[in-house]
Amino acid sequence: MLLKFLGTGTSQGIPVIGSHHPVCLSKDQKDKRLRTSALVTSDSGKKILIDCGPDFRQQMLMNNEEQIDAVLITHEHNDHIIGLDDLRPLIFKNKSSMPIYCNSRVAAEIKNRFPYAFIEHKYPGAPSFDLFEIEDAFTLFDEVQIRPIDVIHSEINILGFKFKNLAYITDASKIDVEEKKKLKNLDYFIINCLRKTEPHHSHFILPEVLELVEELKPKQTYLIHISHHLGFHEEVETELPDNVHLAFDGLEIEF
Structure with a gap:
């Protein structure tokens, strides 16, 4: 199986509109981050999208991807679901509704934000979703066996996903003891890391992530949902432990 990082940035992306922060002005492509999303390709070639934010269309075109067979949604914040309407060309090509997997709260939010996808008499060109x-x-x-991981994002519970011995978690600020048991000794641990310092109410920061890595002991860890405040990609890479890396848009992991 293969996981491709379609985006590794926060809800504003990098560069941030109007920002003159040095990272936002960087010419290094690894410092340019679209909103966080990933694409898992199964052994048979099935394509499973994790989150569908506002950059989905751009991400698919940039990566020459032409198919999505199912969508997993971690939670209902706009940077993770607002691109669902852009699945329309694939829905039309497949001549079938797009299956979307999420928790019950997120399912209700998708129906609320995309009501035209669920009405009985749709206008021509509307998307069609099957919610599970x-x-x-x-x-x-x-x-493809998928195990949900229940994590806490500020005051709401959201989902991470485990495939084989790889776990993908975004927007977490806390993971309970029972859920941590599912994350011990992974081959690949993918986890959000907003910035180096200054605690955040809804996201892990670097010291918290490194503490998790020490506790869970994955072989390799990749950081996502990164803000410009974390620093330049190449500089931060040299400061991290050997088994911890910054993910970047377009990076692929075989697992």
């Missing part, structure tokens, strides 16, 4: 509520581990396409 995640309650426990499940299998897609008779081949």
Whole structure:
């Protein structure tokens, strides 16, 4: 299986509009981050999208991707779902509704924000979604086993996802003891890291992530949902432990 990082930035992306912060002015492509999203390709070639934010269309075109077979949604914030309407060309090509997997709260929010996708008599060109509520581990396409990870994002519970021995978690600020048991000794641990210092109410910062890495002992860790306040990609890479890396847009991991 393969995981490609379609985006690794925060809700504002990098560069931030109007910002003159040095990272926002960087010429290094690794410092240019679209909103966080990933694409998992199964052994048989099925494409599973994790989150569908405002940069989805651009991400698909930049990566020459032409197919999505299912969508996993971590939570309902706009930088993770507002691009769902841009699935329309793929829905039309497949001549079938797009399956979307999420928790019940997120399902209700998707219906609220995209009501035209669920009405009985749709206008021509409207998308069509099939919502499936995640309650426990499940299998897609008779081949991809997915285990949800319940994490806390400020005051709401959101989902991470575990495939084989890889876990993908974004927008977390706390992980309870029972859920941490699912994350011990991973081959790949993908986790949000907003900045180096100054605690945040809804996101992990670097010291908290490094503490998690020490506790969970993954073989390799990749940081996502990165803001410009974390610093220049190349500089931060030299400061991290050997088994911890900054992900960047377009990076692929085989697992």
